[in-house]
Amino acid sequence: MTTGYNFAYLNEQTKRMIRRALLKAVAIPGYQVPFASREMPMPYGWGTGGVQVTASILTPGDTLKVIDQGADDTTNAVSIRKFFVRTAGVATTEETEKASIIQTRHRVPEASLREDQILVYQVPIPEPLRFLEPRETETRKMHALEEYGIMHVKLYEDIARHGHIATAYAYPAKVNGRYVFDPSPIPKFDNPKLDDCAALQLFGAGREKRIYAVPPYTKVTSLDFEDHPFSVQKWEEPCALCGSTTTYLDEIILDDKGKRMFVCSDTDHCRKAQEKAA
Amino acid sequence: MSTELLSGFTDQARGSAEAFRVMLDAMAQPGRILPLKPDFAAPAPLFDSTAAICLTLCDYDTPLWLDDSLREAAVIDYLRFHTGARIENDSSQASFLLCTPATAAEALARASIGNAEYPDASATLVIQVPDFSGDRLTLKGPGIKDERAFTTAGLDARFWALMDENHQLFPLGRDVYFAAPQEIAALPRSTQIKREGQA
Ligand SMILES: [Zn+2]
Numbered sequence: 001m002t003t004g005y006n007f008a009y010l011n012e013q014t015k016r017m018i019r020r021a022l023l024k025a026v027a028i029p030g031y032q033v034p035f036a037s038r039e040m041p042m043p044y045g046w047g048t049g050g051v052q053v054t055a056s057i058l059t060p061g062d063t064l065k066v067i068d069q070g071a072d073d074t075t076n077a078v079s080i081r082k083f084f085v086r087t088a089g090v091a092t093t094e095e096t097e098k099a100s101i102i103q104t105r106h107r108v109p110e111a112s113l114r115e116d117q118i119l120v121y122q123v124p125i126p127e128p129l130r131f132l133e134p135r136e137t138e139t140r141k142m143h144a145l146e147e148y149g150i151m152h153v154k155l156y157e158d159i160a161r162h163g164h165i166a167t168a169y170a171y172p173a174k175v176n177g178r179y180v181f182d183p184s185p186i187p188k189f190d191n192p193k194l195d196d197c198a199a200l201q202l203f204g205a206g207r208e209k210r211i212y213a214v215p216p217y218t219k220v221t222s223l224d225f226e227d228h229p230f231s232v233q234k235w236e237e238p239c240a241l242c243g244s245t246t247t248y249l250d251e252i253i254l255d256d257k258g259k260r261m262f263v264c265s266d267t268d269h270c271r272k273a274q275e276k277a278a
Numbered sequence: 279m280s281t282e283l284l285s286g287f288t289d290q291a292r293g294s295a296e297a298f299r300v301m302l303d304a305m306a307q308p309g310r311i312l313p314l315k316p317d318f319a320a321p322a323p324l325f326d327s328t329a330a331i332c333l334t335l336c337d338y339d340t341p342l343w344l345d346d347s348l349r350e351a352a353v354i355d356y357l358r359f360h361t362g363a364r365i366e367n368d369s370s371q372a373s374f375l376l377c378t379p380a381t382a383a384e385a386l387a388r389a390s391i392g393n394a395e396y397p398d399a400s401a402t403l404v405i406q407v408p409d410f411s412g413d414r415l416t417l418k419g420p421g422i423k424d425e426r427a428f429t430t431a432g433l434d435a436r437f438w439a440l441m442d443e444n445h446q447l448f449p450l451g452r453d454v455y456f457a458a459p460q461e462i463a464a465l466p467r468s469t470q471i472k473r474e475g476q477a
Contacts, residue, residue: 026302
C-alpha cells in the first residue's frame with residue numbers, strides 16, 4: 001500500500017459527507033441524494049461516482065471485485081482495482097461469491113448476491129426524467145409530487161413507433177412503490193435481479209453528484225403497461241462456451257466474413273459454468 | 279483542557295471506516311442489532327457506540343443537539359474537539375440529536391423531517407438505550423426479508439406513536455439509531471413498526 005494517501009484516497013471530511021449521503025439514500029430508497037463530488041485521479045466516465053462510494057464504504061478487511069460490462073479484465077476494471085489495492089491495501093478477487101464489495105459498470109453479476117455483499121454501480125446519468133425534462137428544479141418537483149406521467153408517455157411512444165418498448169438499457173423502474181429511478185446503463189435483462197435482492201445496492205454518479213440506494217429485499221418494479229408487460233432480452237442460441245441459456249450474452253464477431261458467436265458477458269460466471277461441466 | 283480530553287479513534291481513517299460499515303449495515307437492515315465497539319472510551323454518560331457514530335458522521339456542517347442528561351461539560355468538550363460540530367440549542371435546527379428514552383419522544387417530534395424536494399435534508403436521532411430487551415416490535419419494509427422481530431428498552435407509547443407518524447410521512451421523516459453501550463440498531467423512516475398487541 002502506498003503511503004502519503006489517506007486510507008482509500010479520500011480525505012476524512014469528504015468521506016463523512018458521502019457517508020451521510022449514503023445513509024439518507026438507504027433510508028429513502030430510490031431517491032437521489034445530492035453530494036459534493038470530488039475530483040478523482042481518473043476521468044469522468046471511468047466511474048468516479050462509484051469509486052467515491054466504494055472509497056467511503058471500504059474497510060481494510062474487504063475483498064473487492066470490479067467489473068466492466070461483466071468482465072474483470074477490461075482497462076477500466078483493472079485500473080479501479082489497482083487504485084484500491086494501492087490506496088486501501090484491500091484484497092481483490094474475480095470471483096463473485098468471494099467478494100464483499102462489487103463495483104460494476106453496465107452489468108449485474110449472474111450469481112445471486114448475499115446479505116453480506118454490497119453492489120456499487122457506476123452511474124453516468126442518475127435522473128431518469130432528464131432527457132424528458134432538462135431542468136433539475138422541474139425533475140425534483142416531479143419526484144416530489146410523484147408525477148411520472150411523462151415517463152410512461154415516453155415508453156408508450158416507443159410502443160407506437162416500434163410495436164414494443166424499445167428501451168433496452170437504463171430501463172426505468174420504481175423503487176419501494178415510490179421513486180422512479182435509473183438502474184444505470186445495465187441491460188434491462190438485469191432489472192429483475194435488482195428486485196428483492198439480498199445485497200445492498202448503492203449507486204454513485206460523479207459528474208452529476210448524486211448517490212442513491214436500493215436496500216436489501218426491496219421491491220424494484222420495471223415500468224410497463226398492462227398490454228405491454230415488461231420483458232427481458234432473449235437469445236436464440238446458448239452461450240458458445242458454457243452452454244448457458246439463462247445468462248446475458250454478448251455477440252462476438254469472429255472474422256471479417258461475418259462469422260460470430262454468443263458468449264456470456266459475465267466472464268466469472270461463464271468460467272465457473274465451464275469448470276463445472278468439465 | 280484539551281490535554282485532559284479522552285481520545286478518539288486510534289487510527290481515524292480505519293476506525294471510522296469500520297464504524298461506518300456497521301452503521302450502513304444497520305440502516306440497510308432495520309432492526310438488526312450489530313456490535314459497534316470502537317477502540318476508545320467516550321466520557322460518560324456518552325456511550326462509546328454513540329461517540330463512534332458522532333466521530334464518524336459529524337463535523338462543522340452538522341449541528342448537534344444533546345438532551346439535558348447528555349449535556350455535560352465533559353461530553354460537550356469531547357464532541358466539539360473530535361468533530362468540530364456546533365452544539366445546537368434548538369433541536370429543530372440540528373442534523374443529529376443525541377437523546378435518551380425519557381427525551382426521545384420530544385426530540386423526535388421536534389427534529390427536522392426535510393422537505394418534499396429534499397427529503398434527505400432531515401435529522402438523524404441517536405437514542406441511547408440501556409440494552410435491546412423490553413418492548414417487542416415487528417418490523418416490515420425495505421431491508422427486511424418478510425418481517426423482523428425487534429426489541430428495545432425504555433421507550434414509551436408516545437414515542438412509538440410518533441415513530442408510526444414518522445413512517446407515514448415517507449419519503450419525509452427522521453431516521454433513528456438506537457445505541458446500547460456497545461451495540462446499535464437503526465429504524466429508518468421507511469420501516470413499518472408494529473407493537474405487540476396492535477392490529
Ligand atoms: Zn457462458
